[in-house]
Amino acid sequence: MATKKELNAPNIGSMLRTYYKKHKINRAALARKLNLHRVTVAKYDARSSLQVRILWEVAIALEHNFFADIAAQLPQTYTTNLPEDTTQAQRIAQLEGENKILAGQLELLKGVMGK
16 A cells, blocks of 8 residues: 655644734734634634534634635545535536527528528
8 A cells, every 4th residue: 555645734823823914814803703812813823633513613713714724734535525516517517508509500591691
């Protein structure tokens, strides 16, 4: 069996700090929104890992999916329980059908015009 590349766990505190800086998040305001002391929120971004519940609450408060950010760091070959998104495939099929109809109408028009 081939050796798999070792994946390092993401540093959640670093991920939070990066998000706060990029989006100019005021930690004191976030603490108020979470009904926590600002020191508690400051400790979150000093830690390399957080409980899922805590990250969930921060994600809800900031309306940002940190779990998707974490999932994006895993290889595409890893499985999930997410239902397959078929909206894009359905739209392509619809457009292909419309294209076929339009191609038929174009041929008919060319025949009528004698070209």
